[in-house]
Amino acid sequence: MRANTDSMDGTAQLLMDTAGLLYQGRMDGENATTCREPRAPLEVALAVTSFARFAQDQYNDLVGLLAALSVKLDAAGGAYAGVDEASARELDAILASGRYIPPEGR
Numbered sequence: 001m002r003a004n005t006d007s008m009d010g011t012a013q014l015l016m017d018t019a020g021l022l023y024q025g026r027m028d029g030e031n032a033t034t035c036r037e038p039r040a041p042l043e044v045a046l047a048v049t050s051f052a053r054f055a056q057d058q059y060n061d062l063v064g065l066l067a068a069l070s071v072k073l074d075a076a077g078g079a080y081a082g083v084d085e086a087s088a089r090e091l092d093a094i095l096a097s098g099r100y101i102p103p104e105g106r
Contacts, residue, residue: 008077
């Protein structure tokens with residue numbers, strides 16, 4: 001039986017899809033501009049701008065993290081399959097070159 005990385009590949013794709021959906025739903029710049037002067041008091045405008053910058057930073061970090069995790073998980077699945085294949089070849093070679101000697105014949 002060879003390594004089956006379907007679950008890892010599916011999870012990697014799910015992470016990338018989630019990052020893409022988050023990116024599509026990113027905050028519109030208008031959200032913060034509607035709270036600027038003269039529409040809102042200066043203190044409110046400053047607080048909203050500060051929060052919008054913080055939220056945008058957190059959002060960018062999350063999208064980047066999900067994309068990076070997806071790439072790493074995909075690479076791990078490939079490496080796992082490669083190691084499994086190499087191990088299977090080695091075991092097959094041992095089985096092919098060996099011969100069975102019953103205990104009483106040793």
